[in-house]
Amino acid sequence: MSAMDIAAFRHSLVQAAPPEGLSLALQGLWWDARGDWNRAHACAQDQDDAEGAAVHAYLHRKEGDLPNARYWYARAGRPVAAGTLEQEWASLVDALLR
Template sequence: MEIQKFKDSLVRAEPPADLPPPLCALWHQAKGNWDKAHGLVQDERNEAAAWVHAFLHRVEGDPANAAYWYDVAGRAPCANSLSSEWRDITCRLLETQAEPALEMDH
C-alpha cells in the first residue's frame, strides 16, 4: 500500500482489514485514538511494534518510556517532529508489510 492510500483511508471508520497491528496502531494514532493504538502494540513482540510503541510514548510525552522502546526496537530515539516520525515509520512499515515480522526473544 502506498502512503497516500493509507492516509486516504483515515476518513473511514475502521482501518483497512489487511494491516498488521503496528500499522493499525499508526492508523488509530493518526485519528487521535492513542489508547487504541497503544493497545494494539503493547503485547506484540517484534521490532515494528516496538518502534511504534516508542513513537506512541513520545506522543504521550513520556521520553523515558519511549527511550526504552526505541532500545527494544534497535533504534536511536528520534528527534524529528512527531508528524515527520509518523510518516517515516508508516512509510517504512508499508514498504516491508509483506515481510515476516522478526520475533523477539524477550
C-alpha cells in the same frame, strides 16, 4: 491486501476502521492518526517485535513519557527520534508499508 502507499493509508483515515490486512503496528499508527492514543497503544503493545516496539516508542514520545519512549526505542533497535512527531509517524508508516 493489495499494495498500499502512504497516500492511500492517509486516505483510509476517513473510514470507520483500519483497512483489512494491516499489521498491528500499522493499525496502531492508523488509530493514532484518528486521535485514539489508547487504541493505538493497545495495537503496538500486542505486536511483540521490533516494528511494534518502534510504534510503541513513537506513541510514548508523543505522550511525553520520554523515559518509557527511550526504553521502547532500545527494544526496537533504533535511536531516539529527533524529528517532529509528524515526520516520525510518516517515516514509520512508509517503512511498515514496504
